[in-house]
Amino acid sequence: MADTSTIRGRKSPVTYVMRFSVIAYLSVLVVWPLYEVTARTFAPIERGAEGGFSAFLERLQDPSVTYAFQLTATCAFWAVLINTVFGVGISLLLVRYQFPGRRVLSVLVDLPMSVSPVVVGLALVLAYSSGQGWFGGVLESAGIFIIGTTPGLIMATAFVSLPLVVREIVPVLEEIGIDAELAASSLGANGWQTFRRITLPSIKWAVVYGVVLSLARSLGEFGAVKIVSPGAEFRGETATILIQNRYTNYEEPTAYAAAFVLVLASVLALVVVSLIRKPDHQ
Amino acid sequence: MTDVLVKPAGPARTSSRPSGLFRLTPASGIGLGVALVWFSVLVLLPLAAVVGAAAAGGWGAFWNTLTDAQTFAALRLTVIEAGLVTVVNGILGTVVAWVLVRDQFFGKRILDVVIDIPFALPTIVAGLVLLSLYGPESPVGINIVNTRQGIFLALLFVTLPFVVRTVQPVLIELDADVEEAAASLGASRFTTFRRIILPSLVPAITAGSSLGFARAISEFGSLVLISGNTPYQTEVASLKILKFIEGDNQAGAAAVAVLLLLVAIFTIVALDLVSRRVARRG
Numbered sequence: 001m002a003d004t005s006t007i008r009g010r011k012s013p014v015t016y017v018m019r020f021s022v023i024a025y026l027s028v029l030v031v032w033p034l035y036e037v038t039a040r041t042f043a044p045i046e047r048g049a050e051g052g053f054s055a056f057l058e059r060l061q062d063p064s065v066t067y068a069f070q071l072t073a074t075c076a077f078w079a080v081l082i083n084t085v086f087g088v089g090i091s092l093l094l095v096r097y098q099f100p101g102r103r104v105l106s107v108l109v110d111l112p113m114s115v116s117p118v119v120v121g122l123a124l125v126l127a128y129s130s131g132q133g134w135f136g137g138v139l140e141s142a143g144i145f146i147i148g149t150t151p152g153l154i155m156a157t158a159f160v161s162l163p164l165v166v167r168e169i170v171p172v173l174e175e176i177g178i179d180a181e182l183a184a185s186s187l188g189a190n191g192w193q194t195f196r197r198i199t200l201p202s203i204k205w206a207v208v209y210g211v212v213l214s215l216a217r218s219l220g221e222f223g224a225v226k227i228v229s230p231g232a233e234f235r236g237e238t239a240t241i242l243i244q245n246r247y248t249n250y251e252e253p254t255a256y257a258a259a260f261v262l263v264l265a266s267v268l269a270l271v272v273v274s275l276i277r278k279p280d281h282q
Numbered sequence: 283m284t285d286v287l288v289k290p291a292g293p294a295r296t297s298s299r300p301s302g303l304f305r306l307t308p309a310s311g312i313g314l315g316v317a318l319v320w321f322s323v324l325v326l327l328p329l330a331a332v333v334g335a336a337a338a339g340g341w342g343a344f345w346n347t348l349t350d351a352q353t354f355a356a357l358r359l360t361v362i363e364a365g366l367v368t369v370v371n372g373i374l375g376t377v378v379a380w381v382l383v384r385d386q387f388f389g390k391r392i393l394d395v396v397i398d399i400p401f402a403l404p405t406i407v408a409g410l411v412l413l414s415l416y417g418p419e420s421p422v423g424i425n426i427v428n429t430r431q432g433i434f435l436a437l438l439f440v441t442l443p444f445v446v447r448t449v450q451p452v453l454i455e456l457d458a459d460v461e462e463a464a465a466s467l468g469a470s471r472f473t474t475f476r477r478i479i480l481p482s483l484v485p486a487i488t489a490g491s492s493l494g495f496a497r498a499i500s501e502f503g504s505l506v507l508i509s510g511n512t513p514y515q516t517e518v519a520s521l522k523i524l525k526f527i528e529g530d531n532q533a534g535a536a537a538v539a540v541l542l543l544l545v546a547i548f549t550i551v552a553l554d555l556v557s558r559r560v561a562r563r564g
Contacts, residue, residue: 012471015385022381023393025374029439030396036414036421045419082320090317097310098303105318107554112325114546116500117405118520119539122527123328126335132532134331159324191309220404223502223520227527240406240503247410247507256414259407266402270395 034263041260044253059257064233068242068258074150075225075238076218079157083214087165088207092199094166095173096181106170112162120159121227124152148230153238156224161217165210172206173199209276216269220262332543335536347537352513353522357541360519363430364498367437372491375445376483382446383453400442405503408440413507428510433518436504441494448490449483456482485560489553496549500542 043051050058059065093099094106112120127133129147130140139146146152180202184194222240229236237245239258246255306314336344347353382394400408412435416426426432456479464474502520509516511525519538526535 014471018377018381019385019387022378023389026378026393026396029435029442030399033411033415034399037411040414086317086320089313090321093310093314093317096304097306097314099306099314105321107550108326109321110550111329111546114496114500114550115329116502116520116523116539116542116546118502118523119332119500119542120328122523122532122535122539123332125527126331126532126536127328134327134334155324159328162325191307216402220407222404222406222506227524240404243406243410244506247413255410259410262404262407263411266404266407267399270398270402274395 037256037259037263040252041256044256046250046252049253055253056257056260059254060261062254064237065242065254065258067234068237068239069261071150071153071237072219072239075153075157076215078154079161079218080211080214082154082158083162083165084207084211086162087169087210088203091166091169091173091203092195095170096178109166110163112159113164115160117160117221117223118227120224121156124156124159124224124228128152128155147228148236150236152228153225153236156228157218157221160221160224161214164213164217165207168206168210168213169203172203176202205276209273212269212272212276216266219265329543332536332539335532336540339533343533344537344540347534348541352517353534353538355514356517356519356522357538359430359433359517360499363433363437363518364495366434367441367498368491368495370438371441371445371494372487375442375490375494376449376487379446379449379453383450397443397446400439405440405501406506409436409504409507412436412439412504427508428512428516430516432508433505433516436508437498437501440501440504441497444494444497445487445490448486448493452483452486453479485556489556492549492553496546499545 042053042056049055060069090105090109094102094109115123125133125147128136128139130136130145133139133147136147146155180198181194184198185191189197220240221238222244225238226241226244229238229241231237231241231245233245239262243255243258243262246252246258304310348357378397382390382397403411412432413427415422416424416432416435418425418427426435460478461474464478465471469477500520501518502524505518505521509518509521511517511521517525519542523535523538523542526532526538
């Protein structure tokens with residue numbers, strides 16, 4: 001910050017006490033535990049467990065672990081794809097069009113982020129499980145099973161990350177206004193051309209940003225997925241469920257190895273997001 | 283980089299400015315229809331099913347579930363822990379934001395990134411991260427498994443960014459002139475903070491705290507490995523729901539879920555109203 005004001009620039013003992021407290025607080029709460037996870041990943045405390053990078057890679061190549069990561073990747077891919085299409089569409093509708101219930105919808109779209117993941121899972125079960133769900137019977141007679149299958153996992157993942165794309169696009173759409181779009185359509189562009197040539201380029205970075213956030217959230221979803229999944233090895237065990245199962249089964253090294261991969265993924269997402277944010281500010 | 287992963291102020295809400303709103307064309311009408319159907323299938327119907335399941339037994343059954351001694355103990359513990367965490371976050375979060383905005387020191391940018399890590403990490407990984415330092419084989423000899431302090435620590439970890447990220451932008455925008463004026467009129471630094479700075483931070487602190495509270499109430503993933511789930515001792519609401527589901531008591535699960543849902547809806551509606559009022563005033 002280019003703040004040169006005399007009052008703000010003055011350093012008192014309080015400044016140093018606060019600086020030290022904040023560093024200590026964040027170290028004890030976040031930094032040290034993160035260091036410890038990394039240490040345990042490459043040097044497991046458990047007796048007989050091998051340390052080092054090759055042992056780490058070996059744990060990840062266990063078939064059940066690769067299955068879990070593949071399943072997680074599949075769910076995240078579809079959830080992000082669905083949310084991106086839905087997010088762009090609903091943002092355009094919310095910002096550009098007038099229809100009854102618009103404000104209610106704009107509040108409701110934000111709801112999924114605030115709902116407890118367990119409640120999300122329970123909600124999907126109560127709606128779609130073939131035993132107890134409202135629509136379970138109908139779907140079952142049509143041969144469709146959602147709960148306990150991959151589509152159910154995708155729905156749970158899509159539910160929890162639904163608002164992320166919308167949240168990014170709506171402010172940008174509001175800021176750019178409609179002048180350029182009106183000009184384009186007055187010059188004879190049709191709706192699709194206006195969207196592709198005018199609107200899309202200006203919301204491009206917001207979409208990318210939202211996609212990265214959704215992807216990070218989807219890869220790490222646990223609660224909702226846990227409720228709708230059978231959660232057994234090779235049967236609906238996603239990466240996060242695998243971490244829980246392995247940890248509680250005293251297979252800590254594998255749990256730590258899988259967790260470390262997810263830590264890396266989320267740190268990577270943070271880095272990407274801050275790189276994208278920069279040009280925005282300039 | 284004030285809000286990398288956290289967007290607590292929920293900018294998904296569209297402004298109430300009526301300017302620039304088109305009427306629905308047939309094409310956008312179809313788009314709205316498709317979006318609404320998907321949103322209903324994914325979010326609204328399942329949530330309605332939860333409410334339906336909770337209401338199925340009538341008001342008496344709903345009330346009995348919630349006032350059952352064990353369930354009530356879980357709800358009380360959840361509210362108390364979330365409340366404590368919210369108070370600590372309100373104070374420490376403001377201090378952290380203050381240091382990040384006003385202080386200058388080597389490594390400040392790293393701290394700024396550290397704030398976002400708890401939000402970027404998958405919740406189950408967050409639990410594991412804390413356990414690696416404060417778990418059964420803790421290098422510092424602290425074991426938080428199955429203790430209330432453990433729940434407190436986990437909630438503190440996952441809600442860290444909320445207050446920091448809502449207060450930070452407000453602090454950056456604050457006008458230096460007012461502080462200079464107060465100081466030149468003889469106000470001490472403390473008086474300046476209390477009379478000039480704090481009042482303008484209060485809305486942001488409140489918004490951040492309530493988001494953190496809502497998150498703490500519904501937290502699940504980070505507690506699964508830490509809370510031992512002992513009835514009356516360390517059982518929180520979300521884990522109680524899981525226990526109900528596993529015990530095939532869908533009505534019980536739905537009753538607690540409805541309560542969590544109400545807290546979530548109350549929070550986002552309240553924040554929506556507050557942000558609109560602030561926007562109108564500004």
